[in-house]
Amino acid sequence: MVRQVVPFLAAFGLLFGWVSATPAQERTPNDPRLFTPGKLTVGTGDPVFPPWMLNDDPAGGEGFENGLVYALAEEMGFDREDVVWVRQSFEETIAPGPKPYDFAIQQISVTEARSEVVTFSSVYYQPDKAVVALPDSPVVGASSFAELRQARWGATVGTTDLDYLENILGITNVAVYDDQAGTFQALQGGLIDATVVALPTALFVTAVQVPEAKITALLPPDENDRGHGLLFEKDNPLVEWVNEALAAVIERGVVEELANTYLRGDLDIPEITE
Amino acid sequence: MRVEGDLDPRSPTDWSSGMGDPPPPAKKVLTVSERLIPFAISLTSVVVVFGGLALLITRSEQWPRVQLQFFNGRAMLEAFPTVLRGFWTNLAVWGVALCCIALWALVLAVFRSLNGPWFAPLRLFTVIYIDLFRGLPALLLVLLFGFGIPALQIPGLPRSSLFWGGMAMVLSYAAYAAEVYRSGMEAVHDGQRAAAKALGLSQWQTLRYAIVPQAVRNVLPALLNLAVALQKDVALLSVVGVRDAVREAQIYTARTFNYSSLVTAALLFLVTTIPLARFTDSIARRDRERRLQRTP
Numbered sequence: 001m002v003r004q005v006v007p008f009l010a011a012f013g014l015l016f017g018w019v020s021a022t023p024a025q026e027r028t029p030n031d032p033r034l035f036t037p038g039k040l041t042v043g044t045g046d047p048v049f050p051p052w053m054l055n056d057d058p059a060g061g062e063g064f065e066n067g068l069v070y071a072l073a074e075e076m077g078f079d080r081e082d083v084v085w086v087r088q089s090f091e092e093t094i095a096p097g098p099k100p101y102d103f104a105i106q107q108i109s110v111t112e113a114r115s116e117v118v119t120f121s122s123v124y125y126q127p128d129k130a131v132v133a134l135p136d137s138p139v140v141g142a143s144s145f146a147e148l149r150q151a152r153w154g155a156t157v158g159t160t161d162l163d164y165l166e167n168i169l170g171i172t173n174v175a176v177y178d179d180q181a182g183t184f185q186a187l188q189g190g191l192i193d194a195t196v197v198a199l200p201t202a203l204f205v206t207a208v209q210v211p212e213a214k215i216t217a218l219l220p221p222d223e224n225d226r227g228h229g230l231l232f233e234k235d236n237p238l239v240e241w242v243n244e245a246l247a248a249v250i251e252r253g254v255v256e257e258l259a260n261t262y263l264r265g266d267l268d269i270p271e272i273t274e
Numbered sequence: 275m276r277v278e279g280d281l282d283p284r285s286p287t288d289w290s291s292g293m294g295d296p297p298p299p300a301k302k303v304l305t306v307s308e309r310l311i312p313f314a315i316s317l318t319s320v321v322v323v324f325g326g327l328a329l330l331i332t333r334s335e336q337w338p339r340v341q342l343q344f345f346n347g348r349a350m351l352e353a354f355p356t357v358l359r360g361f362w363t364n365l366a367v368w369g370v371a372l373c374c375i376a377l378w379a380l381v382l383a384v385f386r387s388l389n390g391p392w393f394a395p396l397r398l399f400t401v402i403y404i405d406l407f408r409g410l411p412a413l414l415l416v417l418l419f420g421f422g423i424p425a426l427q428i429p430g431l432p433r434s435s436l437f438w439g440g441m442a443m444v445l446s447y448a449a450y451a452a453e454v455y456r457s458g459m460e461a462v463h464d465g466q467r468a469a470a471k472a473l474g475l476s477q478w479q480t481l482r483y484a485i486v487p488q489a490v491r492n493v494l495p496a497l498l499n500l501a502v503a504l505q506k507d508v509a510l511l512s513v514v515g516v517r518d519a520v521r522e523a524q525i526y527t528a529r530t531f532n533y534s535s536l537v538t539a540a541l542l543f544l545v546t547t548i549p550l551a552r553f554t555d556s557i558a559r560r561d562r563e564r565r566l567q568r569t570p
Contacts, residue, residue, distance in 0.1 A: 094531045096343040097336065113530035117343055154515060158528030175435070175515030176525060182421075186515055189425030191435050234339070 027241050029078050034238070035102050040078045042069050043104030043231075046087035049180060051204045051262040052107055058085045064200070064262040065105045068124060071254045075245040090158050094118070099233040103242060107198065109160040110229040119232040122243050124255060126227030127263070129164055129219040130202035131272075132210075133194035134187065140216050145169055145274055148217075154192035156183050160225045161196045168222050169196075184210050200263035207265070218271040346534040353526040353535030360522035361542045364508045367440050367518075371508070372501055374444045379451030383489075384481060386452070387459055400452070407449035413510050415442040420514030435514040443511070447504055451497060458493035459485055495558040502547050502554070519543070 025031055035041040044065070047056045053063035061070055061080075073083045086101045093104050096117065103121065110120045131148070133139045139151045145168075154175040155162040165171045175192055177183045180201070186192045188210060197205070202215050230246070232239050249255060331337060385393070386400040407415070419442035424433040432438070462485050470480040490497075512521035519539045526535035 090528070094528065096339060096533070111529075113532070117339075117531045157521070157524055162525065163529060173517075176512070176517055176521055177515050178513050182513070182515075185421050185425075186435070189421055190427055190433060191421075191424050191515065 027076075029076070029082060031238070031241075033236075035100065036084070039082050039084045040069075040073050040076065041084045041086060041101040043086045043088055043093060043099065043101035043106070045093075045106040046089055048087075048106075049201065049204075050208070051200050054262075058087075059083075064125070064258050065107070067258045067262070068249070068255060069105060071249050071258075072242065072245050075248050076241065093231065094158075102236070102238055103230040103232045105230055107228050108231050110226040111160075111224060117234060119234050119236055119239050121230035121232065121239055122246055123227035123229050124246060124250065125259065125263075126221065126225075127198035127200055128221065129161070129196050130199040130215045130269070131194055131196055131217040131219065132187070132202050132206060132213050133216050134190075134213050137193045137216070139194040142217065143270070143272060145272065148194075148272065151193035152191075154183050154186050154195050156180050159197075160222065161198070163225070164196055164219070164222050167224070168219070180205075184213070187213060203263070203265040215269050218269050220271070220273050343531070344533045344537055346532060349526075349530065349532045349534035350538045353523060353538050356522045356526065357519050357535055357538045357542065360517050361519035361539070363516065364505070364518045365546070367436070367443075367508045367511065367516075368505045371440055371444050371447070371504060375447045375451050375500075375504070376497070378444065379448040379455055380486070382448060382452035383455035383459060384486070386456055387481070387485075388477070390477070404449045404452055407446050408453070410446070412443065412446045412507055413513065415446050416510050417513060418442070419445075420511070436511065436516050439511040439514045439516060443504070443507065447500060447507075451500055454493050454496045454500065455489060458489035458491075458496075461492050462488045491561065495554055495561065498550070498554040498557065502550050505547060505550070506543060 026033070029040070030037050042058075044053065044058050048058060048063075048065075051063060052065045054060065055062065058066045058069075061067060069083060070080060073080070084101075088100075088104070090106065093099075093106060093108070094114075108114075108120075110123055114120070131139055133151075137151065139148055142148050142151075148169055149171055152173075152175070153165050153169075153171050154177060155165055156179055157176050162174060162176060165174045175186065177186060180197075183192075183195050184205060187195055194216070196219065199215075199218065206213050206215055230242065232242075382400050382403065385396040386404075388396060416439045420435045420439040423431070423438045424435060427433065466484050466488065467480060470484040475483065509518055509520040512518050512524070517525075519542055520536075523535040523539040527533050
């Protein structure tokens with residue numbers, strides 16, 4: 001009799017333990033669905049570019065995106081030390097297959113086509129686009145898209161800047177470089193007349209990296225580009241929890257504050273709209 | 275069977291002079307099982323190996339996702355027009371570079387083969403040139419030339435990345451091709467030089483009429499091999515902003531996170547390199563036959 005009852009009791013105990021353990025652990029730092037339970041593992045670029053993250057050091061906490069991640073981590077109940085950074089190139093980030101982190105942050109724009117193969121969080125920031133050129137470039141003083149089209153343009157592969165040039169400005173022969181450094185190298189070398197980048201990037205580049213270049217115009221937003229989101233492996237169940245935390249962080253004004261600290265500048269730049 | 279007959283060094287006329295035609299060798303007749311068994315073995319092994327691989331791949335848990343991201347027919351078609359446009363750039367750069375390399379490498383090889391004290395600077399130049407350009411990665415040269423030289427803004431020189439990137443490829447590949455030419459020239463028998471000298475040909479004439487034609491024929495398959503490699507390496511120019519097939523495919527991939535465009539580019543490359551490889555094989559075979567028939 002006892003022999004027959006024991007397995008039932010054991011099975012019941014296991015079942016009860018499993019049922020009661022799961023809801024208790026989900027949405028806590030020990031959530032078993034995390035890449036490493038107890039840690040928040042975050043992917044980002046290698047290198048990372050200011051002002052999104054300063055000093056190529058995500059763990060330093062200085063910068064817009066790593067500031068946002070630390071605020072998110074706090075909201076989700078993680079200690080600062082529990083945030084683990086995984087550095088990957090953009091190509092590795094978008095490659096298919098399992099991802100070695102919970103989510104990635106790298107100014108990745110949310111689009112319809114990309115959502116078919118990865119899952120995005122809600123949008124946390126939507127930057128304006130800015131034209132960057134040297135002072136003697138033909139785009140200086142341009143006032144219409146038609147005038148802008150006369151110039152030789154360059155952009156970085158994998159950015160929505162390239163889509164912007166092709167779809168919004170209607171430029172067909174954009175030179176495409178491997179990374180931001182290559183694009184600005186080409187700009188300085190006179191291989192291209194101008195490039196389009198997100199306004200915060202433009203502010204930083206013209207202030208620090210290529211001081212001889214300047215922002216010559218602002219451009220209207222692209223409706224197909226919904227802004228930057230966090231990237232998850234397709235159908236990662238964590239996205240709901242992160243989205244709630246993100247909404248709370250935005251609600252508290254943290255994103256606004258970070259953007260004011262890192263992404264804004266005093267601007268008196270003409271906007272070209274058509 | 276026929277080939278062996280052709281290779282027979284004794285021509286029938288020698289035989290027929292004294293003792294009449296020799297009896298033809300008896301034909302070996304294979305039985306049905308002797309024919310079928312090897313065929314069956316190859317067929318089975320092919321089916322087992324490739325079928326097993328296909329099963330392993332398509333049964334894997336991630337296959338549907340890989341298929342969606344790499345072999346997505348809709349995405350491949352969607353990317354095709356831009357990738358094809360990029361591919362024309364590849365072919366144009368390849369064609370021009372090929373001609374330049376063939377000529378410049380020949381010049382280098384001739385420089386190197388010249389003997390005589392007056393030609394010492396030329397020989398030294400060639401040795402240094404080949405060491406330098408063969409010792410550096412082509413990618414590094416493309417970056418240095420494509421970004422560096424236009425940035426100098428020297429008046430009178432073109433300022434296009436395409437031009438200077440292409441130049442870097444020509445300089446790099448010419449170093450390899452020059453060594454191939456040189457090996458071909460060294461393979462020409464010394465007797466040919468001696469014979470040319472005996473006929474009173476100058477050093478230049480010896481090269482022009484005796485050595486180089488034979489050398490080129492010797493190394494044609496090796497040169498074609500380089501041509502195939504070059505066709506793929508044109509993709510390196512994408513780092514200096516040239517929109518070739520690979521770059522166009524990459525743009526599509528980055529835009530949609532779908533890798534099928536890379537497969538489209540891969541197919542386009544195969545469509546051109548495979549016929550070229552077969553052509554190289556057939557040249558090599560014809561060359562071998564030509565040589566064997568010529569043996570006394």
